[in-house]
Amino acid sequence: MKNILLSAIAMAFVLVSCNQKNKEALTTNPEKTESTSQLYACSMHPEVTGKKGDKCSKCGMELTEPVATTESKTTDTITKVEETVVNSMVTPSDYVTDIITCYINLKNKLAKDDSKGAAEKGKMLLASFNRFDAKTLDAKQKKEYLDIADDAKEHAEHIGANGDKLEHQREHFVLLSKDINDLIKVFGTKRKLYQDYCPMADEGKGAIWISEVKDIKNPYQGSKMLTCGSIKKTY
Numbered sequence: 016m017k018n019i020l021l022s023a024i025a026m027a028f029v030l031v032s033c034n035q036k037n038k039e040a041l042t043t044n045p046e047k048t049e050s051t052s053q054l055y056a057c058s059m060h061p062e063v064t065g066k067k068g069d070k071c072s073k074c075g076m077e078l079t080e081p082v083a084t085t086e087s088k089t090t091d092t093i094t095k096v097e098e099t100v101v102n103s104m105v106t107p108s109d110y111v112t113d114i115i116t117c118y119i120n121l122k123n124k125l126a127k128d129d130s131k132g133a134a135e136k137g138k139m140l141l142a143s144f145n146r147f148d149a150k151t152l153d154a155k156q157k158k159e160y161l162d163i164a165d166d167a168k169e170h171a172e173h174i175g176a177n178g179d180k181l182e183h184q185r186e187h188f189v190l191l192s193k194d195i196n197d198l199i200k201v202f203g204t205k206r207k208l209y210q211d212y213c214p215m216a217d218e219g220k221g222a223i224w225i226s227e228v229k230d231i232k233n234p235y236q237g238s239k240m241l242t243c244g245s246i247k248k249t250y
Contacts, residue, residue, distance in 0.1 A: 125234035134178030
């Protein structure tokens with residue numbers, strides 16, 4: 016009888032110990048799950064989410080804005096978090112970076128003679144200009160931006176609407192590139208860029224374009240003379 020009682024006591028201790036370990040696991044695991052499943056959003060495109068440091072699929076910027084997990088949200092918190100993500104302090108420089116990225120993507124499609132791809136990127140560039148919140152600018156910058164944007168959006172729209180007319184797209188790209196150059200003059204750039212020049216573009220009048228790489232990849236000539244041109248300026 017005594018042995019049975021001792022065995023029962025020992026078994027009780029084992030059960031208590033196991034139960035305590037299970038409780039510790041329950042309090043520990045959610046923390047691990049929460050930290051490993053944390054999502055981050057793009058400051059320019061809050062609908063794009065992923066791991067911290069991932070690149071935004073729309074503009075190429077890193078995902079840096081934390082997105083609150085569902086478990087921790089109350090109604091008030093949801094509103095505040097969404098407002099924080101959407102209305103986070105996006106600077107004019109961030110908007111310009113987004114525009115330049117869209118322009119470069121368009122330029123690369125023209126260099127590959129991809130008129131349909133250029134049309135798609137032209138539409139994305141137009142959307143990027145439309146996202147720019149001019150209310151963040153002072154009066155002088157606002158006027159300069161609107162003058163540039165009004166012209167650039169017209170050319171981006173033409174490029175986007177003519178996916179089967181490569182040469183027509185390139186004609187508008189000549190003027191669009193001047194607008195992007197003017198935009199950089201006003202706001203500067205966060206990344207190293209090159210102003211390239213093709214003497215044969217625009218019916219022999221010559222034209223510039225902006226590139227993110229030092230190698231010449233001519234968007235006006237494409238496969239005919241891809242490496243034709245020279246670097247005129249570094250930003």
